[in-house]
Every structure is written in C-alpha cells, then in structure tokens.
Amino acid sequence: MAKVLIIGAGGVGHVVTHKCAQVPEVFSEIVLASRTEEKCKRIAAQLQRPIKTAQIDADDVKQTTALIEREKPAIVINVALPYQDLAIMDACLATGVHYVDTANYEPIDTPKFEYSWQWAYQERFRKRGIMALLGSGFDPGATNVYTAYLAKHHFDTIEELDIIDCNAGDHGQPFATNFNPEINIREITAPGHYWENGTWQTTDPLSVSRLYDFPEGIGPKKIFLLYHEELESIVKNFTTLRRARFWMTFSENYLTHLRVLGNVGMTSIKPIIYQGQEIVPLQFLKALLPDPSSLGPLTKGRTCIGCLVRGHKDGKEKLAFVYNICDHEACYREVGAQAISYTTGVPAMIGAMLMLTGKWQGAGVFNMEEFDPDPFMEAMTRHGLPWSVITPIAPMA
Ligand SMILES: NC(=O)c1ccc[n+]([C@@H]2O[C@H](COP(=O)([O-])OP(=O)(O)OC[C@H]3O[C@@H](n4cnc5c(N)ncnc54)[C@H](OP(=O)(O)O)[C@@H]3O)[C@@H](O)[C@H]2O)c1
Numbered sequence: 001m002a003k004v005l006i007i008g009a010g011g012v013g014h015v016v017t018h019k020c021a022q023v024p025e026v027f028s029e030i031v032l033a034s035r036t037e038e039k040c041k042r043i044a045a046q047l048q049r050p051i052k053t054a055q056i057d058a059d060d061v062k063q064t065t066a067l068i069e070r071e072k073p074a075i076v077i078n079v080a081l082p083y084q085d086l087a088i089m090d091a092c093l094a095t096g097v098h099y100v101d102t103a104n105y106e107p108i109d110t111p112k113f114e115y116s117w118q119w120a121y122q123e124r125f126r127k128r129g130i131m132a133l134l135g136s137g138f139d140p141g142a143t144n145v146y147t148a149y150l151a152k153h154h155f156d157t158i159e160e161l162d163i164i165d166c167n168a169g170d171h172g173q174p175f176a177t178n179f180n181p182e183i184n185i186r187e188i189t190a191p192g193h194y195w196e197n198g199t200w201q202t203t204d205p206l207s208v209s210r211l212y213d214f215p216e217g218i219g220p221k222k223i224f225l226l227y228h229e230e231l232e233s234i235v236k237n238f239t240t241l242r243r244a245r246f247w248m249t250f251s252e253n254y255l256t257h258l259r260v261l262g263n264v265g266m267t268s269i270k271p272i273i274y275q276g277q278e279i280v281p282l283q284f285l286k287a288l289l290p291d292p293s294s295l296g297p298l299t300k301g302r303t304c305i306g307c308l309v310r311g312h313k314d315g316k317e318k319l320a321f322v323y324n325i326c327d328h329e330a331c332y333r334e335v336g337a338q339a340i341s342y343t344t345g346v347p348a349m350i351g352a353m354l355m356l357t358g359k360w361q362g363a364g365v366f367n368m369e370e371f372d373p374d375p376f377m378e379a380m381t382r383h384g385l386p387w388s389v390i391t392p393i394a395p396m397a
Pocket residue numbers: 007008009010011012013033034035036039056057058059079080081082084102103135136137138139140141178179180181183292293340343344
C-alpha cells in the first residue's frame with residue numbers, strides 16, 4: 001500500500017524494520033537507510049521479504065532530500081539520533097512527505113531537550129499539508145497514549161500523573177546502556193524536573209527516589225525521578241494535571257558506575273584535546289561500552305512501563321495504573337532484539353501505520369496524546385505490546 005523510508009539502523013531501527021516487514025498490507029515497500037549501510041544490509045538479510053538499503057548522512061538535508069526524491073516514500077520514520085530530527089524534518093518539508101520520530105530534538109553541544117524546536121515547524125507542516133508525529137516510541141509514545149486512554153475511559157478529570165519505567169532485566173555486563181549510551185547518559189545525568197501546580201520544579205540529578213511495587217511478580221524496585229520529554233507535551237494537552245512526574249529504575253551497580261564515570265569526567269560532553277586530537281569524553285565512552293544492539297541475546301527478565309493516574313470519576317477520587325510488561329527473551333526470539341529496542345520500535349511502526357491508514361490524520365506537528373488513543377491501544381495488543389489496567393492500593397507519595 002505505501003512505501004516507508006526508515007532512517008537509522010541501530011537497536012530501534014532494527015525492530016522498526018522487522019515490525020514494518022511483518023505488516024506488508026500497510027508497508028508494501030521498505031527502504032532502510034543509515035550512516036553505515038552495512039548495518040542496514042545485516043538487518044535486511046534477517047527478513048523474510050526483500051527491502052532496499054541505502055547509505056545516508058541524515059545531518060545533510062540535501063542527501064536526505066535526494067534519497068526521498070529518488071525513493072518516493074509516503075512516510076519517513078526517523079530512528080537515527082535526536083540530533084538529526086530537524087534536518088530530517090527539513091527534508092520532509094522539501095519533499096512533502098510525512099514524518100515520525102521517537103525522541104525530540106537535542107542540539108549535539110548542549111545537553112538539553114525540549115519540543116520548542118520541533119513545535120516551531122507547526123505552520124510549515126500545516127501549510128505543506130503533511131503531518132509530523134513526534135515521540136512515537138514507548139516513553140515518549142505509548143506513555144502519552146496511555147495517559148490519553150485513561151483520561152478518555154477511566155476518569156472525568158486527571159490530576160496526578162506518574163510515568164514509571166522499570167527495566168527489571170539483566171544483561172550480565174558490568175555496565176551497559178539499553179539504548180544509545182550517549183543519549184541515555186545525557187538524559188540521566190541531567191537535573192530532574194517535574195510539573196507541580198503550574199510550574200516546573202527542579203531537583204538534583206537522581207536525588208529523589210521512591211520504592212514502587214510493580215505488578216505481575218516484578219515486585220518492589222527503587223525508582224528515581226528524571227525529566228522526560230513527554231511531560232512537556234502532556235501537561236500542555238491535559239491542563240487539569242496538578243502534578244506530573246517521570247520515574248525510572250536503576251540498579252545500585254549502574255548508579256555506582258555512572259557516579260565514578262561522572263567523577264572522572266567521562267560523561268562530559270565538553271571536548272578535550274588528547275594527543276593533539278579533539279575528543280568528547282562521552283562519545284569516547286560510547287565507543288568503549290557494549291553496543292546496545294549486542295545486548296539482545298544476553299538480556300533476561302522483563303520491563304514494566306506504565307502510567308499511574310489519580311483523578312476523579314463520577315465525583316469520586318480514583319487511581320488507575322495502565323502498563324505493559326515485555327519479556328527480553330521473547331523479544332529476542334521474535335525479532336532478535338532486547339525489550340528496550342522492541343518497546344520503542346513497535347510504537348514507531350504503529351504510529352506510522354495509523355497515519356498511513358488514515359486513522360491518525362492531520363496537517364501540522366502533533367504529539368501522540370492529541371489523537372484518539374483507541375486505535376493505538378488496539379494495535380499495541382495486536383503487534384506485541386499488550387497492556388492492562390489495574391487499581392493500585394495506594395497513590396505514590
Ligand atoms: N521513545 C522511546 O521510548 C525511545 C527509547 C529508546 C530510544 N529512543 C530513541 O531512538 C533513537 C534510536 O536509538 P537507538 O538505541 O537505536 O540508537 P543507536 O543504536 O545508536 O542507533 C542509531 C542509528 O542511527 C544512525 N545514525 C546516527 N547518526 C546518523 C546520521 N547523521 N545519518 C544517518 N544515520 C545516523 C547510527 O548509525 P551508525 O550505525 O553508523 O552509528 C545508528 O545506526 C534515538 O533517537 C533514541 O533517543 C526512543
């Protein structure tokens with residue numbers, strides 16, 4: 001039915017390509033392009049159906065524009081790095097092609113992410129008659145839709161939101177990140193922010209924690225407050241929210257490594273001169289750490305990511321937790337990737353599918369919670385990420 005161009009052949013690109021290949025009635029042709037074409041070819045060789053591959057530097061708008069003009073896709077799924085978002089959006093504008101990504105723009109030399117840069121494309125996308133769907137991964141992505149789903153079906157008003165991301169899996173490595181190490185460490189070492197009573201509150205990195213009892217046998221885990229990009233759009237689109245926070249689990253071992261690396265300067269993005277050559281310590285660290293896509297065969301255990309919402313229904317206070325549990329080994333059996341790449345790649349495919357089938361339509365730049373959550377929730381169950389809603393006993397402090 002439609003041709004898709006996927007940009008980025010890392011852990012997430014691997015899953016997006018596999019999942020698009022599973023839905024030929026929507027994605028009738030697939031082109032996978034990345035900086036290192038060899039990685040695209042390796043993914044292509046694992047599939048049951050032929051796809052095209054290409055080499056591209058997506059920082060270069062002209063190269064992406066030329067590739068789009070040559071291949072004529074109906075949609076571009078950007079699963080390269082956040083640094084490429086604006087350049088790829090520019091190429092989509094130049095060619096009149098729809099756009100999907102999973103992470104908001106971040107300038108390479110400033111550890112700061114926010115939607116302002118991409119929201120600024122609103123008028124240009126609207127006038128061009130094309131759609132950009134921002135943050136169609138799990139968090140952001142499924143978490144935005146989970147919030148919209150609870151608001152639509154379980155509450156009259158939602159007042160408190162806690163997005164909770166638990167990776168209870170183990171890859172057996174002394175220290176590794178589950179997605180791009182550079183992006184991951186930039187996010188975790190940044191100050192925490194959360195929304196309360198109409199303003200952003202700031203906390204020192206990883207300084208606020210709680211114990212949360214996860215369902216289905218995962219049990220109690222320590223969670224840490226972080227800033228995460230979906231909070232920015234969710235508080236804008238759900239104005240009754242009095243408080244909105246994001247939490248993630250980390251093991252003591254992970255935090256100890258991170259602390260030591262931070263103390264010796266290895267997580268810094270400030271360039272230094274080493275033996276006459278300029279290097280960025282965090283980029284050098286990335287080169288030393290295991291490639292997240294190599295963790296697939298090693299990772300055991302489950303993830304649980306969900307949204308805990310407190311609000312009112314029929315005049316009564318209510319609490320609900322909507323979540324998915326994903327098994328690392330089951331993901332590896334299905335597509336040869338661990339659950340973090342899987343939980344990101346499946347929603348990216350679903351976002352593109354809903355756009356191509358006309359279920360989510362619009363001209364302009366959109367966040368996930370702006371659309372009807374029902375077709376997305378239905379597709380999540382059908383494509384490998386089933387979810388449940390439960391009523392927890394107590395709200396989070
Ligand atoms: N929303 C969510 O839930 C969520 C969760 C996890 C990750 N993410 C996002 O998903 C994206 C991909 O993450 P990942 O873990 O798959 O990262 P990754 O394994 O590092 O893969 C990134 C891929 O992009 C390619 N790339 C980088 N710069 C490029 C350029 N200028 N032109 C073309 N290709 C380029 C890389 O090429 P090389 O192979 O040559 O390096 C690599 O193949 C990131 O933006 C990340 O923030 C979102």
